[in-house]
Amino acid sequence: EVQLVESGGGLVQPGGSLRLSCVASGFTFSNHWMSWVRQTPGKGLEWVATIKQDGSEKYFVDSVKGRFTISRDNAENSMHLQMNSLRVDDAARYYCARLILGATDLWGQGTLVTVSS
């Protein structure tokens, strides 16, 4: 089955860290750009971090630059998002997402990140 499964979300205090993970199955992971996309209730979608097939290019939304890092392990069909110095406004559901030309065609079920003291 073609799927993406996220893990690693949870409750963290402001200033804390979390590491999200995504495991892909059912397709050739190394062929695709991948992203972490977040969504807060009633708001749009935000492509927080994006990584090229071989990891040589990475892009971040301005609000997380210097705090979040994205990585992937094509041998393990996995991707990770290291989130440091978390803020209240980072709280969201984070989706692992597969990119095709100009769109996101496969989404995980999402993992919830709550930032609160």
Next chain:
Amino acid sequence: DIQMTQSPSSVSASVGDRVTITCRASQDINIWSAWYQQKPGKAPKLLISAASSLQTGAPSRFSGSGSGTEFTLTISSLQPEDFATYYCQQAKGFPWTSGQGTKVEIK
């Protein structure tokens, strides 16, 4: 970052109605737009890519059009399963960005 302004924010419609949602980009994005449908508690589902290319499995009552800065999603005859929130997205440059969504509600 490229901004996507979507309208309306909500629309009330009946089964069988034609529904049109519009998205305006803050700069020329050529054809690099996409449309998604999202139902409560679920991940978004891709409907349209490259402005007008219908995703495999998406019903033919959905269509997309536009280029440059103006894009449209049309549902030709609204069905009960189409009541959901719809998002546009630009893919001209990273980070990709989306509109704020249009909630299609039952009239």
